[in-house]
Amino acid sequence: MRLVVDLNRCQGYAQCAFLAPDVFAMHGDESLLYRPEVEEDRREDMARAVAACPVQAIMVDANSPGGNPGSDREAGR
Amino acid sequence: MSVDGSLDRLKREGRIVVVGASLAGLRAAETLREKGFAGSLTMIGDEPYEPYDRPPLSKQVLLGRATADRTGLPRLRAVDAQWRLGVPATGLDMAARRVRLADGDEVEYDRLLIATGVRARPWPQEDEAELDGVFVLRTRDDAEALERSLAQGPRRVLVIGAGFTGSEIASACRERGIAVTVAERADAPLVGALGGVVGEVAAELQRKHGVDLRCGVMVTRLEGDSAGHVRAAHFSDGSTVEADVVIVSLGAQRNTEWLAGSGLGAGLRGIACDAGCRAFDIRGIVTDDIYVAGDVARSPHPLFGYQFLSLEHWGNAVAQAETAAHNMLSESADRRPHIWVPAFWSSQFGVNIKSVGVPSMGTEILIAQGSRSEHRFTGVYGYQGRVIGAVTFDQTKWLQFYQQLIETTAPFPPAFPTVDRRPEGQQPIPADFPDPSVPTHGPTVTLSGYAPDDRRLTFTPARH
Numbered sequence: 187m188r189l190v191v192d193l194n195r196c197q198g199y200a201q202c203a204f205l206a207p208d209v210f211a212m213h214g215d216e217s218l219l220y221r222p223e224v225e226e227d228r229r230e231d232m233a234r235a236v237a238a239c240p241v242q243a244i245m246v247d248a249n250s251p252g253g254n255p256g257s258d259r260e261a262g263r
Numbered sequence: 264m265s266v267d268g269s270l271d272r273l274k275r276e277g278r279i280v281v282v283g284a285s286l287a288g289l290r291a292a293e294t295l296r297e298k299g300f301a302g303s304l305t306m307i308g309d310e311p312y313e314p315y316d317r318p319p320l321s322k323q324v325l326l327g328r329a330t331a332d333r334t335g336l337p338r339l340r341a342v343d344a345q346w347r348l349g350v351p352a353t354g355l356d357m358a359a360r361r362v363r364l365a366d367g368d369e370v371e372y373d374r375l376l377i378a379t380g381v382r383a384r385p386w387p388q389e390d391e392a393e394l395d396g397v398f399v400l401r402t403r404d405d406a407e408a409l410e411r412s413l414a415q416g417p418r419r420v421l422v423i424g425a426g427f428t429g430s431e432i433a434s435a436c437r438e439r440g441i442a443v444t445v446a447e448r449a450d451a452p453l454v455g456a457l458g459g460v461v462g463e464v465a466a467e468l469q470r471k472h473g474v475d476l477r478c479g480v481m482v483t484r485l486e487g488d489s490a491g492h493v494r495a496a497h498f499s500d501g502s503t504v505e506a507d508v509v510i511v512s513l514g515a516q517r518n519t520e521w522l523a524g525s526g527l528g529a530g531l532r533g534i535a536c537d538a539g540c541r542a543f544d545i546r547g548i549v550t551d552d553i554y555v556a557g558d559v560a561r562s563p564h565p566l567f568g569y570q571f572l573s574l575e576h577w578g579n580a581v582a583q584a585e586t587a588a589h590n591m592l593s594e595s596a597d598r599r600p601h602i603w604v605p606a607f608w609s610s611q612f613g614v615n616i617k618s619v620g621v622p623s624m625g626t627e628i629l630i631a632q633g634s635r636s637e638h639r640f641t642g643v644y645g646y647q648g649r650v651i652g653a654v655t656f657d658q659t660k661w662l663q664f665y666q667q668l669i670e671t672t673a674p675f676p677p678a679f680p681t682v683d684r685r686p687e688g689q690q691p692i693p694a695d696f697p698d699p700s701v702p703t704h705g706p707t708v709t710l711s712g713y714a715p716d717d718r719r720l721t722f723t724p725a726r727h
Contacts, residue, residue, distance in 0.1 A: 188337040190316050194578045194606045197659050198615070214613035216657045219326070222319050223333040247337040 187247045188223050195243035202235040273373055274592055277302040280362055280370050282352045283378030284308025287557030287580040291376050292342040294588035304344040305370050311349035312403055318577060320406035321428055322610055325435035331407040355525040374591045377534060378557040381515035381575060391485040396493040397509045400428060412508050417441060421496050421506035423482050425452030427609045429512030434611040437472045444475040444504045446482050449697055457654055459695030460628050461642055464635045468612040485509060515575060517559050533561040533573050538600035540587035554591055556583040562601055567621050576607045604666055614638055617659055620652030620669040627691040629676050632683045633658055644694055645675030
């Protein structure tokens with residue numbers, strides 16, 4: 187699944203880095219580095235990180251019954 | 264429109280075409296669906312990839328922490344679009360409401376959104392630009408090729424241009440232990456965006472991290488070896504640097520060539536639009552069916568004297584796309600202005616640099632908190648007695664406060680005491696921006712146009 191962090195919003199609270207240190211890591215005192223794509227089975231972890239962010243800066247692929255909306259299947263059309 | 268219900272019909276069965284399948288295009292498409300657009304949506308993109316995020320390309324990707332093909336943007340909702348990827352738009356017929364594509368196809372629209380963005384400005388000498396080992400960094404393919412080359416352990420990398428992208432590339436190289444020379448025409452890195460006072464700090468950071476930073480010089484020639492691989496660069500001061508990787512980081516050019524002759528007000532500086540994101544035609548009349556968003560747009564901002572701002576900022580692309588999409592589906596009384604306060608970030612040499620407002624309009628700067636020598640401070644920019652911008656180095660938490668001052672046109676210098684005010688922050692000093700009349704490359708903010716209530720064209724001092 188894909189994710190992006192709005193780094194204008196990010197204040198470096200690092201809640202995400204505590205919850206999923208292999209995906210989110212502080213780089214220096216205040217910069218956040220993250221992996222923009224993680225395995226699909228991490229969806230629950232990511233949902234926790236999204237919810238824990240005090241400034242709601244993390245966005246992930248929407249969860250829809252039919253799988254990721256607008257993924258490669260759509261691009262091939 | 265409501266007289267004959269045509270807006271309802273547009274929402275139900277209209278045709279919307281988005282040219283540009285990157286951040287702005289995707290967010291606009293999602294917003295259109297969120298607002299109930301049920302008609303046909305076509306996304307046209309010149310790159311063969313689904314929308315991906317560019318900021319990681321000069322950071323995570325060059326650090327080897329993510330690969331360039333894994334930076335796709337998350338989908339916040341289904342957009343149910345026809346995707347025409349890898350097919351650039353080549354022309355626009357405004358009268359027939361048709362977009363021409365490179366493969367000869369034509370796509371008709373009722374509403375068009377142009378979000379074609381910018382591309383990296385190439386090295387001007389074509390034969391030198393084609394040498395192996397010479398790169399630009401803008402696209403996923405650029406990043407992939409550059410990362411591969413860095414992974415091979417070049418003896419020295421030369422970065423031409425110390426704007427944000429160039430500085431981030433230099434930072435990533437140093438972190439990987441690669442020797443780097445940075446050549447910058449101005450007196451310091453980042454001066455176009457942040458001025459000389461802050462540029463000095465950026466220069467210090469680079470040198471502290473082992474960058475061979477050379478300011479006040481231009482690269483006059485790139486030299487290749489017999490195999491066609493770059494081997495050296497010659498500088499305007501007569502010196503030569505041997506480098507096997509050269510990254511040309513001289514800012515961006517707007518992707519508007521495909522609109523030449525269409526009658527739309529598009530050119531080198533982008534596409535002019537009103538605050539509601541509607542494009543102007545060449546007569547200066549606003550169109551009602553063509554909208555613009557993202558890096559390619561130039562729109563007047565009430566907070567900054569109605570100057571036409573062209574902002575190559577991630578947050579601007581998102582906000583403008585959402586506003587454009589909203590307005591495309593709205594009656595005129597329901598339309599919203601794009602009045603996003605400019606903001607951007609950069610991560611380099613372990614420091615988080617963030618900014619709000621338009622620092623480059625500032626004539627003075629006050630180091631309101633912290634200290635430049637500690638590389639941790641807040642700089643506040645003043646213009647005609649008001650706060651116009653702010654920058655923080657590792658002091659993100661204060662930035663929002665200064666954004667409020669900008670939004671409320673608070674007086675400059677701020678009349679109140681601030682936390683951690685140092686002796687250097689007692690008085691404002693000249694912000695030291697380069698003379699805007701001298702051509703330069705790579706500013707993050709370009710100001711132009713006339714304000715109805717402020718026809719002064721000199722908004723930065725001529726000091727260089």
